[in-house]
Amino acid sequence: MRNGAIPDIVIRRLPIYVRTLRRLAAAGIDSVSSEELATHLGVTAAQIRRDLSFFGRFGKQGKGYDVRHLIEEITRILHLDRTWDVALVGFGRLGQAIAHYRGFEEDGFRIAAIFDHNPDHIGQVVNGVVVLPDYQIESVVRESGIKIGIIAVPADAAQQAADQLIAGGVRAILNYAPVILRLPPGIWMREIDPTSALQSLTYYLEPAPIPDSVLSPGSFTTSWPGSNGGRTPGSFRA
Amino acid sequence: MRNGAIPDIVIRRLPIYVRTLRRLAAAGIDSVSSEELATHLGVTAAQIRRDLSFFGRFGKQGKGYDVRHLIEEITRILHLDRTWDVALVGFGRLGQAIAHYRGFEEDGFRIAAIFDHNPDHIGQVVNGVVVLPDYQIESVVRESGIKIGIIAVPADAAQQAADQLIAGGVRAILNYAPVILRLPPGIWMREIDPTSALQSLTYYLEPAPIPDSVLSPGSFTTSWPGSNGGRTPGSFRA
DNA sequence: AGGTGTGAACGTATTCACAGCG
DNA sequence: CGCTGTGAATACGTTCACACCT
Numbered sequence: 208m209r210n211g212a213i214p215d216i217v218i219r220r221l222p223i224y225v226r227t228l229r230r231l232a233a234a235g236i237d238s239v240s241s242e243e244l245a246t247h248l249g250v251t252a253a254q255i256r257r258d259l260s261f262f263g264r265f266g267k268q269g270k271g272y273d274v275r276h277l278i279e280e281i282t283r284i285l286h287l288d289r290t291w292d293v294a295l296v297g298f299g300r301l302g303q304a305i306a307h308y309r310g311f312e313e314d315g316f317r318i319a320a321i322f323d324h325n326p327d328h329i330g331q332v333v334n335g336v337v338v339l340p341d342y343q344i345e346s347v348v349r350e351s352g353i354k355i356g357i358i359a360v361p362a363d364a365a366q367q368a369a370d371q372l373i374a375g376g377v378r379a380i381l382n383y384a385p386v387i388l389r390l391p392p393g394i395w396m397r398e399i400d401p402t403s404a405l406q407s408l409t410y411y412l413e414p415a416p417i418p419d420s421v422l423s424p425g426s427f428t429t430s431w432p433g434s435n436g437g438r439t440p441g442s443f444r445a
Numbered sequence: 446m447r448n449g450a451i452p453d454i455v456i457r458r459l460p461i462y463v464r465t466l467r468r469l470a471a472a473g474i475d476s477v478s479s480e481e482l483a484t485h486l487g488v489t490a491a492q493i494r495r496d497l498s499f500f501g502r503f504g505k506q507g508k509g510y511d512v513r514h515l516i517e518e519i520t521r522i523l524h525l526d527r528t529w530d531v532a533l534v535g536f537g538r539l540g541q542a543i544a545h546y547r548g549f550e551e552d553g554f555r556i557a558a559i560f561d562h563n564p565d566h567i568g569q570v571v572n573g574v575v576v577l578p579d580y581q582i583e584s585v586v587r588e589s590g591i592k593i594g595i596i597a598v599p600a601d602a603a604q605q606a607a608d609q610l611i612a613g614g615v616r617a618i619l620n621y622a623p624v625i626l627r628l629p630p631g632i633w634m635r636e637i638d639p640t641s642a643l644q645s646l647t648y649y650l651e652p653a654p655i656p657d658s659v660l661s662p663g664s665f666t667t668s669w670p671g672s673n674g675g676r677t678p679g680s681f682r683a
Numbered sequence: 684a685g686g687t688g689t690g691a692a693c694g695t696a697t698t699c700a701c702a703g704c705g
Numbered sequence: 706c707g708c709t710g711t712g713a714a715t716a717c718g719t720t721c722a723c724a725c726c727t
Contacts, residue, residue, distance in 0.1 A: 216696075218648045222641035236542060240708060252708095253698050260710055268704045269707045286647045293643075304542035305639075310623075311589050314640050354650050373454060378645035381639060385548075387487050397642035397648045401543075401553050401619060403460035404635035405531075405593065408617035409458045409524045411633045412592050428649065454718075478686060490686095491720050502691055506726045507685045 211406035220258060221281050221387070223248065228278045241414060292319035294348050294370040294377065297359030298328040298338050305359055306333045315353045320347050324364065344368070348375030355379045362386045451499045458496060460518050466516045472619065478509035530557035532586050532615065534606040535597030536566040536576050540622060543597055544571045559586050564601065582606070586613030588655070593617045600624045 227247050229240060241252040248255070259265055259277075262284055266272045282288050294310070295302060295318050305311075306318055322341045323329060331338045339347060347372075348356070356372035358365050358380060365384035372380065372393055380396045382388055385403070390396055460529070465485050469477060486493070497503055497515075500522055504510045520526050533540060533556050543549075544556055544618035556637040560579045562566060569576045577585060586594070586609075594610035596603050596618060610618065611632055618634045620626055623641070628634055 210559055210631060214696075219641070219645045222644035223625070225644070226641070227625070230516065232655055242708080249627070250700065251469055253700095254696090256708095256710060257697080264710070266709050268709050269628070271708070286650060286652045289652070291643075291647060291650075304538060307538060311643070314644065316640075316643055323513070340696075348630070355646065356665055376614055379643075379650055381642055381646070387461070387465070387485070389447045391486070395646050397646060399639055399642065400639060401637055402554075403457070403464070404579060404619055404637065405529075405617075406460035406463070406525055406550070406552065406634060408593065408619070408633050409529060410459070410522065412524060412529075412617055414524045432555060452718075480686080489720065491722095494686095495719080500687070504687050506687050508727075519714090533689065568689060 212282045217258045217261055218285075221249075221285055223279050224255070224258075225285070225287070226276055228274050229280075232274050232278060238271050239272050239274055241266070244272070244302075264350060287315055290315050290317055291355055292317050292351060292353045293355045293357055294318075294322070294353045294372060294375075295357045295359060296341065296372065297323045297357075297364075297383075298323035298325070298331070298345065299359070300360075301369040303333075304358040306336075308353075318357075319351060319353060322347075322368075324360075341368070341371070345369040345375040348372060348377055355381070356400060357381045357383070358388075370400070455499055456523075457498045458488075459523055462493070462517050463516055463523075463525070464495075466519075470512050472518060475511050475512050477512055479504070481509070525553055527655040528553050528555055529556050529593055530589060530591045531593045531595055532556075532558040532582070532591045532613075533595045533597060534560045534561070534582065534610065534611060535595075535599075535602075535621075536561035536563070536569070537597070537599075540597040541571075542624075543595060543621075546620055556595075557589060557591060560585075562598075574676065579606070579609070582609040586610060586615055591615060593619070595619045596620070596626075597621045 219375070226242075227244065228239075231244075233249070243257045245255055256266070261427065263280065265277055265280055293316050295306060298306065298321055302321070304321070306321060310394075311318065316358040318334070318336060319335050321333065321338045322344050323338050324341045326340075328338050329340050347353075353375070354377055354380070356369075356377040358368050358372075359369050362384050363386075365382065365386045366388060368384075369380060369382070369388045369390065373391065378394055379392065380388070382396055383399045384402060388396060451490075462482075465482065466477075469482075469485070471500055479493045483490040483493055496506070497510075501518065503515055503518055524682060531554050533544060536544065540559070540561065544559060549556065553648045556572070556574060559571065559574050559576045560582050561576050562579045564578075566576050567578050591613070592615055593608070593614040594617070596606050596610075598606050600622050601624075603620065603624045604626060606622075607618060607620070607628065611629065616632055618626070618628070618632065619637065620634055621637045626634060
């Protein structure tokens with residue numbers, strides 16, 4: 208069991224561990240070794256053992272980890288043993304898609320407030336939540352004790368949305384806008400940026416379209432080596 | 446100018462550099478020092494200089510970088526000086542949101558083929574593109590020479606979607622499904638995973654809702670220190 | 684002077700390899 | 706014996722600091 212600050216990169220892997228462990232549990236598996244779990248995750252066994260060792264000693268020597276127990280532990284570490292209210296700013300196409308997405312709810316996040324600038328959107332109702340004008344962000348967020356915000360507004364409105372959320376007491380932000388947000392210390396943020404993901408992937412593609420000649424689909428579709436075979440970054444690094 | 450393989454993490458930063466440089470260009474700025482650019486980006490000047498040095502010597506001593514020229518160079522490095530056709534698999538709520546998203550188009554990506562399993566979706570038309578049955582993925586992707594795929598299907602269908610895309614010649618995948626894809630060597634992938642982003646953010650929040658007493662909003666909303674002040678990970682690390 | 688490009692130093696993350704426990 | 710937990714070794718990424726160029 209380590210002490211001191213835990214690296215953020217370790218924290219970011221924990222949700223994936225939980226997700227995988229849940230699938231194992233659902234498949235009726237109640238014990239895994241770090242080696243088995245590593246295979247499912249596409250990482251090394253040493254990494255899993257080291258990551259978990261930051262928080263405690265959850266394994267049994269010679270046996271492995273109890274799946275259900277490990278799920279509970281990580282769930283507790285991440286504070287996922289409760290439902291979190293979230294404020295969504297932006298109810299354009301993207302915001303509406305997010306508001307209707309059932310996945311968040313299943314994983315313990317509830318969109319408890321929605322804000323937009325456009326009068327046409329204000330007053331609409333999603334899952335019992337009314338879209339409010341954006342000038343109410345600070346007060347509503349503070350009064351409802353919301354600590355998590357999702358930003359789904361155009362780039363030029365994102366910084367202001369962040370400022371208002373933070374003024375209302377939000378301390379964690381999921382940002383879908385393609386801008387770099389300036390955040391005060393103590394505020395945590397993750398970015399969702401599909402466009403730059405695509406724009407970095409093209410680096411690895413041939414500049415010109417290949418004149419569909421020698422396209423050998425053999426050897427490919429079959430099974431294949433462990434995690435990180437031929438220099439494609441594994442699931443996590445990406 | 447370095448040689449050999451360039452770290453993927455450097456590649457992933459380049460699109461953000463371009464985005465920021467474009468904003469500067471639009472603001473009529475035609476020259477920046479690494480220091481100025483670093484301020485805009487929330488990273489260190491040394492990192493920018495080092496990153497760029499992997500590809501060439503684009504700066505002028507005592508002057509900085511020519512904005513327009515640097516945009517061109519990075520655009521060329523990333524192969525963004527053309528339009529890329531993309532295959533979208535999945536036309537449920539998420540897939541439809543992606544299909545309608547104008548942002549990709551603006552940045553040089555064209556959704557040129559759409560596939561789904563659900564007969565109700567097949568035959569629908571978006572921007573002149575017909576939704577095709579998923580068993581046609583491999584052949585259509587191969588015949589149209591598409592190298593980039595977007596996966597927006599449920600978790601349990603994602604691996605098969607990936608396999609079919611790859612069988613058709615796709616070499617880069619943007620995966621929205623919450624599963625770890627097994628990919629053969631030579632295939633590149635990025636994940637879009639809002640749920641686990643949220644689930645890792647909650648680690649940093651108090652487990653119990655704070656009884657809204659001392660919520661000092663002072664000192665906050667104002668301006669603040671350089672990039673990475675008080676231990677919130679900067680824009681990039683996140 | 685002003686700012687790049689880069690060796691060297693540093694810090695962080697991953698992997699090795701094994702002592703020790705059940 | 707099998708597998709964890711962890712020091713030690715290694716690999717990787719970032720930052721420092723300065724020679725050098727314009």
